[in-house]
Each structure stands twice: as C-alpha cells, then as structure tokens.
Amino acid sequence: MTANKVEVDVVVIGSGAGGGAAIQALGPLVHAGKKVLLLEKGPRFDHTQFSGQELDMAGTLYAAGGGFPTADRAITLAFAEGLGGSTLVYTGTSVRPPRRVIDGWKVPGLEYRDLVHRLARFERQNGVDxxxxxxxxxxxxxxxxxxxxxxxxxxxxxVNLRGCRGSSLCNLGCPNGAKQGTAYVQIPMAERAGVEVVTRARVLRVAPAPAGPTGGQGGVLDVEVDGTPVPMGAPSTWAPGRWIVQAKDVIVACGAVHTPALLLRSGLGATLPALGRWWTCQPxxxxxxxxxxxxxxxxxxxxxxxxxxxxxxxxxxxxxxxxxxxxxxxxxxxxxxxxxxxxxxxxxxxxxxxxxxDDALPDQRVAIDAAGDPVVHYRLxxxxxxxxxxxxxxxxxxxxxxxxxxxxxxxxxxxxxxxxxxxxxxxxxxxxxxxRGAVSVSAAHLMGGCRMGEDTATAVTTPLGQVHGVPWLHVADASLFRTALEINPYLTVMALAEHVADAVSRKHGVDPEAARA
Ligand SMILES: Cc1cc2nc3c(=O)[nH]c(=O)nc-3n(C[C@H](O)[C@H](O)[C@H](O)COP(=O)(O)OP(=O)(O)OC[C@H]3O[C@@H](n4cnc5c(N)ncnc54)[C@H](O)[C@@H]3O)c2cc1C
Ligand code: SF4
Incomplete structure (x- = not known):
C-alpha cells in the first residue's frame, strides 16, 4: 500500500506546553500564505467525557497509565498523550523561572527579560490568577x-483557571473545561488562524528531504495514523495508515522523553554526542x-x-x-x-x-531500545x-x-x-x-535531553532551538532545558517554545512581534 503524501511549510510535532505555544506563534504564517500543520500522537478529547475515575482517566490520558518506569524501575515518570499534552493533566501551578537558573544557563541571546515578557503574555492568555x-x-x-x-x-x-468549580480533579483532566491548558487556549487560536491540526498521528522518524528537482529542502516525516477504536477521544481527521509529510521546517515538541527518542531513532545520535543526555526530572x-x-x-x-x-x-x-x-x-x-x-x-x-x-549530568539520559522506544537511564x-x-x-x-x-x-x-x-x-x-526502589518516587517535571547552547559537545540545539548541523530541524519543548528549573516548568517551556517558533517565523519572512502587535 502506498503512503499518502502531504507538503507543508512548517510542521510542529507534539501539542503540549511547548508544541501548543509554538503552533500558536506560527499562526500568522498562514495569513502570509504558508501551510502550517500540527501532528499529535494522542486523541482530541472532549472534557465533558472526563469521568474523574482515577484508574480510567490515568489509563486514558497518561503514557503507561502515569507510571512510565525508568530503566532501573526506581522512579515512575508522569506525562500525558493527547491534544494538549501534559497540560491536560497538569495542576496549572503557574510560576516564573528563577533568574539565577536562566542566567546560569549562559545561552547567548536568551535573555531573562525576554522570557518574562513572553510568559507574562501567556499568563494573561491562560487566565493565571x-x-x-x-x-x-x-x-x-x-x-x-x-x-x-x-x-x-x-x-x-x-494557577491558570477560568470558571474553576473546585472539583480537585486537575490531574485527571478537568471535567469542567476550567483549566487553561494549550488544548483550550493556544491550539484553538492556531486553528482559528488556519493551522491544520491532526491527532492520533505518531511521527516515527524524521529525515532530510531527498535531493531532486523539487526536493532537497527541509525534512520528511514518516507518520503513522492510528485508526484503532479508543474508549474516549475523537478519531483522526486523516485516514488510518502511513503518511509522508514533507516540510521546509520541522519543530519537534514531543516532550523530554519522546523528543530525544525521536531524534535518536532518526539516526541523529551519531553526530550529536549530547543527544538524550543531561536529563533531569525533579524527583x-x-x-x-x-x-x-x-x-x-x-x-x-x-x-x-x-x-x-x-x-x-x-x-x-x-x-x-x-x-x-x-x-x-x-x-x-x-x-x-x-x-x-x-x-x-x-x-x-x-x-x-x-x-x-537534581543536577544535570551527562549519564542521566534518554536512550532507545531495539524498537526505537525510549528507555530512561536515570539514577537517584x-x-x-x-x-x-x-x-x-x-x-x-x-x-x-x-x-x-x-x-x-x-x-x-x-x-x-x-x-x-x-x-x-x-x-x-x-x-x-x-x-532506592523501595521508596516510591515519581516525577512530572521532565527536562533536558536536547539542551540548547553553542557547544556541540554539550548541547543539541543552537540558542535558537535549531538542531546543530540540521538547518530545517528545531526543538521547542522541555527537552531544551540545560538544568532543572528549580520550580514548576510549564510557563518557561511555553516561553522558550515561542522563542524558537519566532526564529522559524522570521525564516519564512514573518516578523512575529509585528504579527502579535
Ligand atoms: C501530573 C502532572 C502535573 C503537572 N503539574 C504542573 C504544574 O502544575 N505546573 C507546571 O509548571 N508544570 C506542571 N507539570 C509539568 C508540565 O506539564 C510539563 O513540564 C510540560 O507540559 C512539558 O511540555 P512539553 O511540551 O515538553 O511536553 P508535553 O506537554 O508532555 O507534550 C508532548 C506532546 O507530544 C506528543 N508526542 C510525543 N511523541 C510524539 C510523536 N512521536 N508524534 C506525535 N506526537 C508525539 C505527546 O502525546 C504530547 O502531547 C505537570 C506534569 C504532570 C504530568
Ligand atoms: S474545576 Fe478547578 S479544581 Fe476542578 S479540575 Fe477543573 S481546574 Fe481543577
């Protein structure tokens, strides 16, 4: 069976805090005549279906039911899969990053003032109060x-709420649509701007577009659209099966576990020694x-x-x-x-x-197994x-x-x-x-693995989130962090993702600040 083919200008992979902020920032490209696409592996949910039943909702919204284990099985990692990513299940604790941490990263051009300017806008958009x-x-x-x-x-x-009814179910998906994650704020804004959003679309690999009369520019994605019935969530708008997506620019925002894994199974580990490493999780x-x-x-x-x-x-x-x-x-x-x-x-x-x-250390890392799935080697x-x-x-x-x-x-x-x-x-x-292993430890603030920075020995992306040596490939999520943030991270993830998406907008001839004015 032949795969369906789609060509776009920019594709974002993943729709959580990072992908949601990036796709919204790219909306103005559509007005400039560009095609922009968002691919998300999980389904689009209708919050009125969220039951508040702990085991059902954990199984529906979280990867591995919320208990994704580290390789030594001493820690469980929590992250969600669905339109909105982990913002579907986060509590919405909205705090600004400590200045000492961002300054300590020493990433050229990454200014604390600029990050705060960006996240202050998200605070307003997402009802932070x-x-x-x-x-x-x-x-x-x-x-x-x-x-x-x-x-x-x-x-x-x-916290980021509009119309909270105090049901306390935030970590099982807000049944009242009160918690203002990216599925409720940034993604609808992007869709109104004309961005196409496709769910249940898992990106298996990214590769350079083949050279040829029309090729040789940008990247190609191998995508699998899942059509198996699920108890909750809408079917994909694309037909089930294999799709090939060609894009001039690709922004990966699959989170701190799946972004390094996607780049590793795409063969980028050979040229990027820091890929997957310096991974932290605030146990x-x-x-x-x-x-x-x-x-x-x-x-x-x-x-x-x-x-x-x-x-x-x-x-x-x-x-x-x-x-x-x-x-x-x-x-x-x-x-x-x-x-x-x-x-x-x-x-x-x-x-x-x-x-x-926790300290960011090179041996704390995301690797992949023989099937290309992530394995997190992390020790307390x-x-x-x-x-x-x-x-x-x-x-x-x-x-x-x-x-x-x-x-x-x-x-x-x-x-x-x-x-x-x-x-x-x-x-x-x-x-x-x-x-270790007897005391129950879990982590939901997953960070690092595709650190930003100038030195290719210790960083995967440039200060603008472009993967070193791969001009069409970018990262816009929590994996960019150089160290643990020392506080709840989602607002900083959003601000960093917008910083990356803005650089991509400028490549396509759109001034993002002017478009937002
Ligand atoms: C239970 C819980 C509570 C939290 N509470 C807070 C809080 O109160 N305050 C705070 O600041 N932070 C909180 N966090 C952390 C915060 O949610 C994350 O830091 C943030 O969402 C990370 O953003 P991200 O874009 O890196 O990844 P995510 O938000 O996890 O998004 C990644 C997305 O990529 C998709 N994806 C993965 N692989 C693929 C693929 N191959 N193809 C297509 N799509 C793919 C996933 O399905 C997912 O939707 C919490 C997290 C959890 C789990
Ligand atoms: S109504 Fe308020 S307390 Fe209840 S889940 Fe939604 S945001 Fe959380």
Missing part, C-alpha cells in the same frame, strides 16, 4: 499555617500527615502554596498537594495493616509534595537522596506544626512518626532508610 482566600481548602491553609508557626514564609502561587514524593478530624483536601483547587526557602542551599522545595487514593497508596512505603489504616484515614490526611532539584544520586531526606524532615515539621498527630515518612524506619517524636525528626528521617 490566585485562588481567592475564601476558596483555599484546609490542606492548603494548613500548609501555610504550619510554615508560619515555624517562622518560615510560605508563598501563594497563581518527588508525596508525604501524608494524619489529623484527628476530616479535612477539605479532595475538594477545592488542590494547590496554592509552596515553600522554597531552602532551594539554593539544600536543593529542594515543598508544595501543598492532593493525590487520589491509588497514587497515595502507591506512595506510602510498606504494606499491611499500617498501610491499610492510613488509607482508611484518607479524608483526615494532609498532603505535601517534596521535590528535589546521593545528593538527590540527601535533598529528599532534608525535604521530608522539613515537611514533617510543617505537618506537626499544623496539628497532625502522625506523619508517614518513607525515609524513616518505622515509617510512622508520632507527635512525641518531633524532637527526633533528624535522627528518625535519614538517608540510611532511603532505599
């Missing part, structure tokens, strides 16, 4: 109170504190406060959080009666997410374990200061700390109890 005091639930209030009682300063952050785990009374946690918006005073010195930060029963069960270390007792106390549990800032270093242990001690103090009677700490043996052990937290919570 603070949850009003009256709607802050017990879990968030207790986090802030606990910090203040210890003399620490909690910070309220903004995290959920801690619970048990109170005597029921708390509002599974209602209201799940996240409003963080504490990051130890970030520079001790490499961690803490956020108030809410997780569903299955994920909570997975995060509690151990089995048996104590595990069961805590889960039965679910409505009395306060929750805190501890996040470590001693420094990261120490950061997680320090974070756990701090979180335990917040729980007790907020009135919890017991705290479950995965890096303590036994894992349950009681109030009368408050003075012994440092001794009870310790690296010697943190057994």
């Amino acid at each position: 603070f949850v009003p005091d009256a709607k802050i639930n017990d879990n968030n209030r207790l986090f802030a109170e606990g910090c203040r009682k210890l003399g620490w300063t909690p910070e309220q952050f903004a 995290a785990h959920i801690l619970v504190g048990e109170h005597d009374r029921p708390l509002t946690n599974a209602v209201g918006h799940p996240k409003s406060f963080l504490w990051e005073e130890r970030i520079v010195e001790d490499r961690y930060f803490l956020e108030a959080c809410m997780y569903f029963p299955f994920v909570t069960a997975k995060n509690l270390t151990g089995f048996g009666p104590e595990h069961e007792r805590l889960l039965k106390a679910y409505e009395r549990l306060q929750m805190i997410l501890v996040l470590a800032c 270093t001693d420094a990261t374990v120490t950061a997680m242990v320090k974070a756990t001690r701090a979180a335990a103090r917040i729980f007790f200061a907020a009135g919890a009677k017991a705290v479950h700490a995965p890096s303590a043996r036994p894992t349950l700390l009681t109030r009368d052990e408050q003075d012994r937290i440092d001794e009870r919570v310790h690296e010697r109890h943190f057994h």
